[in-house]
Amino acid sequence: MATSDFRAAVLAARRPARVEASGIARPATVVSGVPGAERLPRALVTLLENVVRRAATDDDAVRMAEAVVRAGCAGEAGDEIEFMPARVLFQDFTGVPVFVDFAAMRDAMVERGGDPLRVNPLVPCTLVVDHSVIADEAECPGAVEANQRLEARRNRERFAFLKWASRSFRNVEIVPPGGGICHQLNIERLCSVVTTDALSDGGDHACFDTLVGTDSHTTTANGVGVLGWGVGGIEAEAAALGQPVSMLVPPVTELRLVGALRPGSSGMDVALTVAQLLRSAGVVGSIVEVTGEGVSSLTATQRACVANMTPEYGATATLFPVDDATLDYLELAGRDPAELAFARAYLEAQGVWGDEGADRRTYARTLELDLSSVEPSLAGPSRPHDRVGVSGLRERFESSARAAGRDLSERFEVEGVGELAHGAIAIAAITSCTTATDPAMMVAAGLAARHAVERGLRPRPWVKKVLAPGSHATELLLERCGLIEPLRELGFYTCGFGCMSCIGNSGEIKDCLRARAADMELTSVLSGNRNFEGRISPDVSQNYLCQPALVVAYSLAGTVDVDLSVEPIGLGEGGAPVMLSDIMPTDEEVAAALAGSLDASLFEEGARGLLEGSSTWRSIEAGESATFPWDESSTYVRRAPYFEIARERRVVSVEGARALAMLGDFVTTDHISPAGSIAADSPAARYLEERGVEREDFNTYGARRGNHEVMARGTFANVRLKNALADGRVGGWTKNLLTGEVVPIFDAARAYGDAGVPLVVVAGKLYGSGSSRDWAGKGPLLLGVRAVIAESFERIHRSNLVQMGVLPLQFLDGQGAESLGLRGDETFDVAPVDLSGGLPARRTTVVTARRADGTETRFECVVRVDTPMEGAFLSSGGILPYVLGRIAEQGGDESRR
Numbered sequence: 001m002a003t004s005d006f007r008a009a010v011l012a013a014r015r016p017a018r019v020e021a022s023g024i025a026r027p028a029t030v031v032s033g034v035p036g037a038e039r040l041p042r043a044l045v046t047l048l049e050n051v052v053r054r055a056a057t058d059d060d061a062v063r064m065a066e067a068v069v070r071a072g073c074a075g076e077a078g079d080e081i082e083f084m085p086a087r088v089l090f091q092d093f094t095g096v097p098v099f100v101d102f103a104a105m106r107d108a109m110v111e112r113g114g115d116p117l118r119v120n121p122l123v124p125c126t127l128v129v130d131h132s133v134i135a136d137e138a139e140c141p142g143a144v145e146a147n148q149r150l151e152a153r154r155n156r157e158r159f160a161f162l163k164w165a166s167r168s169f170r171n172v173e174i175v176p177p178g179g180g181i182c183h184q185l186n187i188e189r190l191c192s193v194v195t196t197d198a199l200s201d202g203g204d205h206a207c208f209d210t211l212v213g214t215d216s217h218t219t220t221a222n223g224v225g226v227l228g229w230g231v232g233g234i235e236a237e238a239a240a241l242g243q244p245v246s247m248l249v250p251p252v253t254e255l256r257l258v259g260a261l262r263p264g265s266s267g268m269d270v271a272l273t274v275a276q277l278l279r280s281a282g283v284v285g286s287i288v289e290v291t292g293e294g295v296s297s298l299t300a301t302q303r304a305c306v307a308n309m310t311p312e313y314g315a316t317a318t319l320f321p322v323d324d325a326t327l328d329y330l331e332l333a334g335r336d337p338a339e340l341a342f343a344r345a346y347l348e349a350q351g352v353w354g355d356e357g358a359d360r361r362t363y364a365r366t367l368e369l370d371l372s373s374v375e376p377s378l379a380g381p382s383r384p385h386d387r388v389g390v391s392g393l394r395e396r397f398e399s400s401a402r403a404a405g406r407d408l409s410e411r412f413e414v415e416g417v418g419e420l421a422h423g424a425i426a427i428a429a430i431t432s433c434t435t436a437t438d439p440a441m442m443v444a445a446g447l448a449a450r451h452a453v454e455r456g457l458r459p460r461p462w463v464k465k466v467l468a469p470g471s472h473a474t475e476l477l478l479e480r481c482g483l484i485e486p487l488r489e490l491g492f493y494t495c496g497f498g499c500m501s502c503i504g505n506s507g508e509i510k511d512c513l514r515a516r517a518a519d520m521e522l523t524s525v526l527s528g529n530r531n532f533e534g535r536i537s538p539d540v541s542q543n544y545l546c547q548p549a550l551v552v553a554y555s556l557a558g559t560v561d562v563d564l565s566v567e568p569i570g571l572g573e574g575g576a577p578v579m580l581s582d583i584m585p586t587d588e589e590v591a592a593a594l595a596g597s598l599d600a601s602l603f604e605e606g607a608r609g610l611l612e613g614s615s616t617w618r619s620i621e622a623g624e625s626a627t628f629p630w631d632e633s634s635t636y637v638r639r640a641p642y643f644e645i646a647r648e649r650r651v652v653s654v655e656g657a658r659a660l661a662m663l664g665d666f667v668t669t670d671h672i673s674p675a676g677s678i679a680a681d682s683p684a685a686r687y688l689e690e691r692g693v694e695r696e697d698f699n700t701y702g703a704r705r706g707n708h709e710v711m712a713r714g715t716f717a718n719v720r721l722k723n724a725l726a727d728g729r730v731g732g733w734t735k736n737l738l739t740g741e742v743v744p745i746f747d748a749a750r751a752y753g754d755a756g757v758p759l760v761v762v763a764g765k766l767y768g769s770g771s772s773r774d775w776a777g778k779g780p781l782l783l784g785v786r787a788v789i790a791e792s793f794e795r796i797h798r799s800n801l802v803q804m805g806v807l808p809l810q811f812l813d814g815q816g817a818e819s820l821g822l823r824g825d826e827t828f829d830v831a832p833v834d835l836s837g838g839l840p841a842r843r844t845t846v847v848t849a850r851r852a853d854g855t856e857t858r859f860e861c862v863v864r865v866d867t868p869m870e871g872a873f874l875s876s877g878g879i880l881p882y883v884l885g886r887i888a889e890q891g892g893d894e895s896r897r
Contacts, residue, residue, distance in 0.1 A: 002062050002063075002065075002066045003035075005035060006034070006035050006036075006062070006065075006066065006069075007062050009033055009034045009035055010034055010052055010058075010061055010062045010065045011058055011061070011062070012033065013029055013030060013031050013033065013034055013052050014029065014052055014053070014055075014058065014061055016028060016029060016205065017029075017030045017349070019206055019342070019345055019346050019349050020342075020345065021338075021341045021342040021344065021345035021346075022337070022338040022341035022342060023338060024338055024339065024341075024342040026196070026204055026205065026206040026342070027204070027205050027206065028205065028206040028207070028346060028349065029049055029052055029053040029205070029207070030049075030349050030350060031045065031048045031049045031052055031065075031350065032045075032349065032350055032351040034048065034052070034065060034069065035069070036069040036070075036072070036073050037069065037351065038351060038357065038360060039072065039073050039360060039361060039362045040068070040069065040072040040073070040361060040362070041072060041252040041254070041287070041289045041361050041362070041363060042289060042319060042321065042352045042361070043227055043252055043287045043289055043317065043319045044068055044071075044072040044249070044252060044287075045350055045351065045352050046208045046210065046227045046352075047068050047081065047083060047227075047249070048065055048068045048069065048072075049207065049208060049350065050083055050084060050207070050208070050210065051064035051065055051068060051081050051082065051083070052064075052065050053197065053200075053205070053207060054082070054084040054197075054199070054244065055082075060082075064081040064082065067079040067080070067081055067249055068081060068249050071249040071251070072249070072252070072362060073362050074362070075251065075252070075362045075363055075364040075365070076251055076364060077248055077249060077250060077251045077285075078248060078249030079248065079249060080246060080247070080248055080867045080868065080869070081246075081247060081248075081249055082244035082245070082246055082247075082869070083210075083244055083245045083246075083247055084123075084199070084239070084242075084244045084245070085123065085210045085211050085212045085228065085239055085245065086123065086124075086195050086196075086197065086198070086207060086208070086209055086210045086211060087123055087124040087125070087126070087190075087195070087198075087209075087210075087211045088121070088123060088124070088125045088126075088211060088212055088213065088214075088236050088239050088240045089125075089126055089127075089128075089182060089186055089190070089211055089212075089213035089214070089215075089218055089228075090125065090126065090127040090128070090182070090213065090214045090233075090236065091127070091128055091129075091130050091131050091182045091213075091214060091215050091499075092127060092128070092129040092130065092131050092132055092158070092162070092177075093131040093132075093503075093702040093703075093705055094214035094215060094233045094236075094705070094773065094774060095127040095162075095214060095233075096158055096161065096162065096637075096705050096706045097233055097640070097705045097706055097711075097774060097775070097778070098214065098233045098234075098236060098237050098240075098774070099127075099161070099162065099165040099169070099172075100161070100637060100638075100639070100640055100706045101233075101234070101237055101640055101642070101880060102119060102121075102165070102169065102237065103165070103627065103628040103639070104639050104640045104642070104643065105119045105643075105880065105883075105884050106119045106626065106627050106628070107627055107628075107639065108643045108884055109884065109887070109888065110627065112884075112888055114887075114888055116626045116627050117626050118887060119241075119884075119887065120169050120170045120171065120241075121169055121170065121171040121172055121240040121241060122171065122198065122199060122240070122241060122242035123171060123198045123199065123239065123240060123242065124171050124173070124198055125169075125171055125172050125173070125240050126173045126174075126175065126182075126186075126190060127162065127166075127172070127173070127174050127175065128175040128179065128180070128181070128182035128185055129159070129162065129174070129175060129176055129177040129178075129179070130175075130177075130179075130180065130181045130182050130497070130498040130499055131498065131499050131503055131505070131702050132151050132154075132155050132158070132177060132498065132702070132703055133147055133148065133151045133177060133178075133468075133496040133497070133498040133500060133505065134147065134150070134151070134496075134500070134505040134506075134507050134700070135147065135429075135464075135466045135468070135495045135496060135500050135501065135505060135506050135507040136150055136507045136508075137150075137495060137507075138464055138465060138466055138491075138493065138495045138507065139459075139464070139465050139491040139492075139493055139495075140493055141493065143493050143494065143495035143496075144178075144494050144495060144496055144497075147495055147496045148177065148178055148496065148614060148616070149616070151177055151496075152177070152614075152616040152617070152620075154697065154699045154703060155177075155636070155699070155703055156620060157631075157634050157635075157636035157637055158636050158637060158703065158706055159176075159177070159617065159620050160620050160621065160622045161622075161628070161636075161637045161706065162174055163617075163620055163622035164622040164623055164624070164625075164628060167622060167623070167624040168623075168624050168625065168626065168628075171198070171240075173611070174611075175610060175611060176611070176612070176613025176614065176617040177498070177613070177614070177617065178496075178497050178498075178613070178614055178617075179471070179472070179497060179610050179613075180469070180470050180471035180472065180474075180497045180498075180610075181432070181433045181436065181470040181471070181497070181498060181499055182213070182215065182433070183215070183217050183218065183220035183221075183308065183433035183437070183470075184220075184433045184436055184437045184470030184471050184474070185470075185471055185610075186211075186213075186218075186220065186221055187220060187221065187223070187224060187301070187304055187333075187437055188333045188334075188471055188473060188603060188606075188607070189333070189334070189607060189610070191209060191221050191224050191226045191330070192209045192226075192330075192335065192339065192343070193208075193209050193224065193225055193226060193322050193326070193327075193330070193340075193343045193347070194206055194207070194208060194209055194339075194342065194343040194346045194347070195207060195208075195209040199242060206342075206346055208226075208227065208350075209226045210226065210227045210228055211226065211228035212228060212229060212230070212231045212235070212236055212239050212245060213228060213229075213230055213231070213236065214230070214231065214232070214233045214236045214774070215230055216229075216230035216310075216311035216770070216796070217230065217308050217309075217310075217311060217433060217434075217529060218230045219307050219308060219310035219311065219317050219318060220304050220307055220308040220433055220437065221304075221307070222303075222304075222307035222310065222317050222318050222319045222320060223300060223301070223302075223303035223304030223305070223306065223307040223308070223320050224300055224303070224304060224320070224322070224326050224329065224330065225319065225320055225321060225322030225326055227317055227319055228317065229310070229316050229317045230311065230796060231245065231796060231799070232773070232774045232777060232796055232797075232799060232800035232803060233773075233774030233775075234774050234777065234778075234800065234803045234804065234878070234879050234880065235799060235800070235803055235879065237879070237880070237883070238803075238879050238883050241883055241887070243883055243886070246867045246868075246869030246870060247867070248866065248867065250285060250286055250287045250316055251285075251286050251287075251364035252286065252287045252288075252289050252363055252364055253278075253281075253283050253286045253287070253288050253289070253315075253363060253364055253365055253366070253367060254288075254289055254290075254291055254358075254361075254363035254365070254366040254367070255274070255278070255288050255289070255290045255291070255318070255366075255367050255368075255369065256290075256291050256292040256294075256366055256367070256368045256369070257290060257291070257292040257293070257294025257295050257297075257298075257368075257369055257371055258292055258293060258294050258368060258369070258370050258371065259294055259297075259370045259371045259372040259373075260294065260297040260371050260372060261297065261298075261371050261372070261374055262372055262374065262375075263586065263587050264376060264584060264586075264587070265371075265374045265375060265376060266302075266376070266435075266438075266440070266441050266444065266547040266549075267298070267299075267301065267302030267303075267304075267305035267306065267435070267438045267440070267441060267547075268305055268377075268434065268435050268438075268441060268527065268545075268546065268547035268548075269374050269375065269376055269377045269547060270298070270302065270305070270306050270371065270374050271305045271306045271308065271309040271434065272309070272377045272378075272379045272384075272385075272387045272545065272546075273369065273373075273374050273377065273387060274306050274309065274313075274318075274369065275309045275312040275313050275379070275384055275385040275387065276379075276385050276386070276387040277367065277369060278313035278315065278367070278385075279312065279313040279314070279385035280385075281367055283313055283314065283315045284313075284314030284315070284794070284795065285314065285315070285316060285795050286315050286316065286364065287315065287316050287317045287318075287319060288310070288315045288317065288318040288319070289318075289319050289363070290303070290306075290318060290319065290320045290321070291321070291355055291358040292355070292358075292368075294369070294370075294371045295320060295321060295323075295355060296323070296325065296355075297371065298325075298371075299325060299329070299438070299440065300325050300326050300328075300329035300330075301329065301437050301438040301439060301440070302438055302440070303320040304437050304438070305434055305435060305437060305438050305441075306318060306320075307319075307320065308433060308434045308437070308529055309384065309434065309529055311529075311770070312383075312384035312385050312529065312530075313385055314769075314794065314795070316795070321352075321353075321354050321355045322343070322344075322347055322352075322353065322354070323353075323354040323355065324354075327340045327343070327344065331600075332598070332599070332600055332603065333600075333603045334600065334603050334604060334607070375389050375390075376389065376390050376546075376547070376550065377389055377390070377546065378390070378393055378525070378544045378545060378546040378550065379531070379544065379545040379546075380396070380531050380542060380543055380544035380545060381396065381397065381400045381523070381531070381541070381542030381543060381544065382531055382532055382533045382542070382543065383531070383532070384529060384530060384531060384545060389565075390550075390563070390564050390565050390580070391563055391565040391566070393544070393560055393562075393563065393564075394560070394561055394562060394563045397423055397523070397542060397560045397561055398423075398561065400542055401422050401423070401521045401541075401542070404521060404541065406422050406521045408421070408422055408561075410422065412516050412519060412520055414462060414512050414513065414515075414516060415511075415512050415515065416461070416512050417461055417462050417512050420462065420516075420520070420559075421559070421561060422520055422521040422561065423521060423523055423542075423559045423560050423561030423562075424462060424513065424520060424522055424523065424558060424559050425460070425462075425463050425522075425523050425524060425525060425554060425555065425557075425558055425559055425560060426462070426463065426464060426509040426510070426513050426517075426522040426523065426524055426537065426539060426540050427463070427464050427466065427501060427506050427509060427524035427525075427526065427536060427537060427540060428463050428464070428465050428466070428524070428525050428526070428551050428552075428554060428555030429465075429466035429467075429468070429500065429501035429502070429506060429524065429525075429526040429527070429528070429551065430442075430445055430466065430467050430468070430492060430526075430527050430548045430551050430552075431466055431467075431468040431499065431500045431501045431502050431526055431527060431528055432468075432470070432499060432501075432502035432526070432527060432528035432529055433470050433499075433529075434502075434527060434528055434529040434545075435527040435547060435548050436468075436469055436470030436471070436474050436527070436548075437470055439474070439477055439594055439598055440590050440594060441527070441547050441548050441549070442469070442474055442477065442478060442548060443477065443478070443481055443483065443585075443590050443593045443594060444547070444548065444549040444584075444585050444590050445483075445487070445527075445547075445548030445549045445551065445552050446478050446481060446483025446484070446486060446487055446593075447483065447549075447585035447589055447590065447593065448549040448552045448553060448583045448584055448585060449483065449486040449487045449489070449490050449492065449552050450483060450486040451582065451583040451584075451585065452486075452490060452552065452553075452556055452569075452578070452583045453486045453489050453490065455572040455573065455576075455578045455582060455583065456571075456572035456573035456574075456576075456578075457490075457556050457569060457570050457572050457578055457583075458490075458556075458570075459489075459490045459491040459555065459556065460555065460556065460557075460558035461510075461512075462510055462512055462513050462558065463491070463510075463555050463558055464506065464507075464509055464510050465490065465491035465492045465493075465555055466492075466495055466500055466501050466506060466526075467487060467492040467493060467494050467495060468494070468495060468496050468497065468498055468499070468500040468501070469494060469497055470497070471497065471606055471607075472497065472605075472606040472607070473602050473603050473605075473606025473607070474606075475494055475497075475606075476602055476605060476606050477597055477598060477602055480596075480597035480602065481593045481594075481596070481597050483593075487552075490552065490555065490556065491555070492552070492555075501524070501526050501528060501536060502526060502528030502529060502530060502536075503530075503535070503675070503702070504535050504536060504537065504675060504676040504677075504700075505700065505702075506524075506536060506537055509522070509537060509539050509540070513539070514539055517539035517540075521541045521542065522539060522540045522541055522542075523540060523541065523542045523543065523544065523559075523560045524536050524537065524540045524542075524543045524544070525543075525544050525545075525546055525550065525551050525554040525555070525560065526543065526544075526545060526546075526551060527545070527546065527547060527548045527551050528545055529545065530670075530770070531543035531544065531545055532668050532670045532770060533670075533671075533718075533720040534670065534676070534718055534719050534720040535670050535675070535676070538676065538677070538719050542560070544560060549584060549585070552583075553569055553580055553583060553584070556569050556570055557569045557570060558570075564579075564580040565580070569582075569583065633691070634707070635688060635691055635693055635704065635707055635710070636703070636704055636706055636707055637706040637707065638706065638707045638708055638709060640708050641708065641782075642778075642781075642804075642878060642880050642881070643880065643881055643884070645781075645877075646805060646876070646877030646878050646880070646881040647805075647877045648875065648876055648877050648881070649875060649877070650834065650835055650836040650875050651832045651833065651834050651835065651836070652807055652830075652832070652833045652835060652874060652875070653829075653830055653831065653832040653833065654758055654760065654786045654787050654807070654828065654829065654830040655758070655829050655830075656757065656758065656827050656828075656829065657757070657758040657759055657760045657786060657787070657827065657828040657829070657830075658737050658738075658752060658757050658758075658759055658760070658827060658828070659725065659737075659759070659760055659761070659762055659824040659825075659826070659828065660716075660734060660745065660748065660749060660752070660759040660760070660761055660780075660783065660784075660785060661716060661721075661723045661725060661734055661745065661761050661762070661763075662723060662724035662725050662762050662763075662817060662822070662823075662824035663721075663722070663723060663724070663761065663762065663763040663764065663767070664722060664724075664763070664764045665764035665765040665766060665791070666764075666765065666766050666769055667721075667763055667764070667766075667767050667768070667769070668768070668769045668770035669768055669769070669770040669773040669776040669797060670718060670770050671716070671718045671720065671721050672715065672716060672718075672768065672773075672776040672779065672780070672797075673715070673773040673775040673776040673779060674701035674702075674705075674710070674711050674713075674714025674715060674717060674775060674779065675700075675701050675702060675714075675718070675773075676700060676701060676702075677698070677700055677701075678698040678699070678700065678701060678704075678710075678714070679717070679719070680695060680698075682713065682714070682717060682732070682744070683713035683714075683717075683744050683746040683747060684698075684701070684704075684710050684713040684714045684717070685698060686713075687709055687710060687713055688710070701714045705775060708778070708782060711775050711778070711779055711782075712746065712779055712782040712783060713746045714732075714746075714779070715745070715746070715775070715779030715780060715782070715783055716732050716734075716745045716779070716780075716783075717731070717732030717744075717745065717746075718731070718732065719731050719732075723745075724824055725737075725824045725825075726742055727742050729742060732744055732745045732746075733745065734748050735748070735825075736748040736751055736752075737825055738751060738752070738755060738757075739751070745783070746783065749783035749784050752784055753783075753784045757784075758784060758785075758786045759783065759784045759785045759786065760785065760786065760787045760788065760789060760828050760830075761780065761785055761787075761788045761789070761790075762788075762789050762790070762817050762822060762824065763788065763789070763790040763791070764790065764791050764816060764817070765790075765791045765792045766792055766793070766794055767788065767790035767791075767792065767793050767794065767797065768793055768794045768796070768797025768798065768800075768801075769794040769797075770794070773800075774800060776797055776800060777797070777800030777801050777803065777804040777806065778804055780801075780804075780806060781804045781805060781806055781878075785806055786806065786807060787806065787807040787808070787809055787828075787830055788801055788806060788807070788808050788809065789809045789810075789811065789828075789847065789861060790808070790809075790810060790811070791810065791811050791815075791816045792810060793808055793810065793864060798864055799870070802864075802865060802870045802873055802874050803870075803873050803878060803879040804878050804879075805873075805874060805876075805877045805878035807830065807833065807863070807865075807874065808863075808864040808865070809830065809845070809847065809861035809862070809863060809864065810861055810862040810864050811859070811861060811862075812844075812859070812860055812861070812862065815859060820849075820857055820859055821857060822849055822857065823851075825851070825852070826849035826850055826851050826857070827849070827850045828847060828848070828849055828850075829847070829848040829850070830845060830846075830847050831845045831846040831847070831848075832845075833845050833863050833865075835865065835871040835872075835874055835875040836875075837868075837871070838867075838868030838869075838871040838872060839865065839867070839868050839871050840863040840865050840871065842863070843862060843863060844860045844861060844862055844863065845860070845861060845863055846858055846859070846860055846861075847859055847860075847861050
């Protein structure tokens with residue numbers, strides 16, 4: 001119980017103090033006087049300020065402040081708190097279905113007899129259209145314009161819907177296609193370190209800049225000291241609507257950096273090293289806080305690169321301190337110097353300026369990394385934390401290829417090219433917010449290209465080259481440095497400003513390799529953050545992440561079956577061997593190039609017209625009506641059915657369920673959620689063909705996320721999915737246990753639904769790893785899945801299941817489907833779970849698996865409903881009906897709160 005002194009200090013903090021600097025004075029909730037605050041990690045000071053400021057009552061403020069301080073001072077996880085971010089960030093793939101849900105909520109409000117204009121985001125929301133562009137055209141002049149035209153034609157319905165949303169909903173800002181990647185634009189244009197509380201009276205109450213985003217890599221903002229992380233789309237919807245994010249106080253791990261980088265090592269190399277270290281250490285669900293003298297040797301954008309990779313080791317955030325380097329970068333990128341001076345004064349008042357006081361802060365544990373140990377690295381073939389040095393790549397590739405049953409002595413005649421071996425690179429992509437955010441790495445790639453051209457190296461004709469800058473400022477930087485032309489000589493023409501290869505939007509690989517894709521172990525190299533199976537291209541087996549300069553180098557080698565530490569990249573002028581060391585630029589070269597080109601005018605010019613969009617975007621017509629005029633013939637945007645299928649119940653149970661899938665360990669949201677291209681023989685393709693859509697206009701699942709019919713048909717349709725119920729067939733297949741046939745998973749789910757049979761999914765460890773994807777929760781719900789039984793869950797996906805009304809159950813430690821003898825052909829009964837008190841009345845429940853011969857296996861599972869708020873979501877049938885009910889109950893004009 002809180003002491004009277006603690007309570008008095010919290011209540012005093014709830015009375016706004018005044019912070020002043022550079023002529024700016026604003027009220028603020030200063031928590032440095034709360035007992036114990038001086039011992040808290042910086043991240044928990046941010047959470048403490050948040051709960052003290054945003055709590056509905058004094059008692060709630062004291063309770064949650066005590067939870068933060070108690071956990072932080074003990075260096076452990078704590079009780080539930082309610083976190084209210086200052087803003088929400090969306091990318092278009094995950095953002096479109098969110099705004100479709102908002103539109104459906106307005107319809108549902110009308111059906112309740114209420115005013116639809118009461119359904120509005122209450123905090124600032126920014127949506128960046130960055131996931132729709134595909135590298136259909138590459139390696140040629142005009143590729144950007146051609147791909148943007150194709151993007152606009154394919155996505156016109158979606159874009160019209162987004163324009164309507166930006167006009168009809170309050171607090172919504174849309175960055176049109178072609179502007180850049182959401183995380184890079186967040187760093188360059190949106191992050192402010194200190195902002196104002198949009199929900200406060202007067203709207204001028206100073207607070208930490210915090211956010212949640214519908215992309216796991218929202219953590220990029222942590223690099224400039226902004227606390228934020230990725231959440232599922234449905235959780236982001238609730239935050240946008242003014243509902244707090246319910247969470248347990250996370251433990252905080254200290255990552256202490258010592259030393260400095262050796263010459264030639266990049267921010268990406270640090271990021272891959274950190275990912276390997278922290279995945280091995282096990283920090284899932286923790287916040288990582290970076291300290292130590294090594295921090296000051298990293299630039300703000302190198303820090304952002306490290307923070308971007310946070311999801312790859314399962315942490316919630318990787319928070320760097322705000323120091324002079326941070327503010328210098330933000331001023332360079334266009335922030336008002338007076339606002340930055342105010343931000344410094346605010347942080348000093350809260351006791352969290354720079355790395356001061358790190359020695360008195362309490363951490364759950366401390367890990368150390370000597371930056372001088374970092375070497376040029378790659379990660380792969382399918383997991384971002386599987387780092388390997390340049391000298392170890394050949395062994396990594398060959399070991400993985402042999403494990404896949406490849407005979408490495410084989411050679412293949414490739415039309416128009418000649419003889420190639422396993423390991424040939426199909427895609428070399430400089431893409432993604434991970435590395436494009438850092439000017440030094442992009443300049444290094446351009447310098448590597450210049451050196452390669454000077455030495456007579458030429459592009460390999462079978463390698464598709466993709467250059468997708470994260471913002472126009474990035475391309476402008478390459479132009480100012482005179483590095484665009486050498487990149488183009490090697491085939492790296494800008495082909496769009498979006499995520500592209502990192503999310504599977506590389507387009508087709510070259511025809512000569514596509515014809516041999518089934519026979520060859522093809523590979524890719526990319527400066528991205530994700531390389532899960534089947535993600536980059538269905539034709540590519542192994543994918544390796546690395547810094548952009550190494551992408552250039554390997555594109556010239558044409559294969560990953562090479563040791564570039566001792567072997568040449570290729571032969572240059574006169575047949576002379578050209579080594580990696582011959583083309584990699586020195587740190588001094590990079591610094592000199594940046595000194596002559598990187599200034600405030602670069603970012604100012606790069607952001608010009610950012611919100612206006614292209615002439616194509618401006619020509620799209622969209623109204624401003626209160627409710628969206630749904631077009632029933634649309635194959636892109638359909639009204640979501642979640643309010644119709646939601647069932648309010650205080651006791652959750654499942655009876656007579658069948659297993660839709662029996663899955664192994666490390667099943668990612670890429671395996672669950674529809675992504676990439678729509679296969680011609682898939683249920684989604686049949687749906688589109690039945691509605692007159694030509695095959696060339698199928699587009700991608702991501703582009704059609706606003707259509708639940710398409711997305712349900714693509715759930716669990718990943719070409720690499722391994723389902724034990726599919727009789728050895730790999731991909732989106734399962735056995736319909738009512739007929740004994742192996743059929744597409746959607747077809748089986750529909751048959752079960754027609755027969756009134758509920759479904760479960762059984763899985764192994766770390767179910768739902770990877771990107772936060774709302775369709776990984778929505779898709780199974782629409783297929784009829786009522787519970788997922790797994791050995792363990794990744795944090796975000798477990799939360800998403802609860803938010804969609806799907807019950808997550810976890811096997812007891814040491815148990816799983818195999819140890820219990822489950823085959824998947826049983827019927828499953830889940831004993832009733834009482835949620836009338838919020839949290840489950842019992843932390844475990846009994847599952848009975850009954851075989852056809854009448855024998856039974858009974859086992860206990862932990863009910864992974866972790867907070868009372870989650871219990872409220874599940875008992876309401878999901879977070880959307882819960883939020884709508886709250887808005888309807890509150891009355892008044894919520895749009896003007």
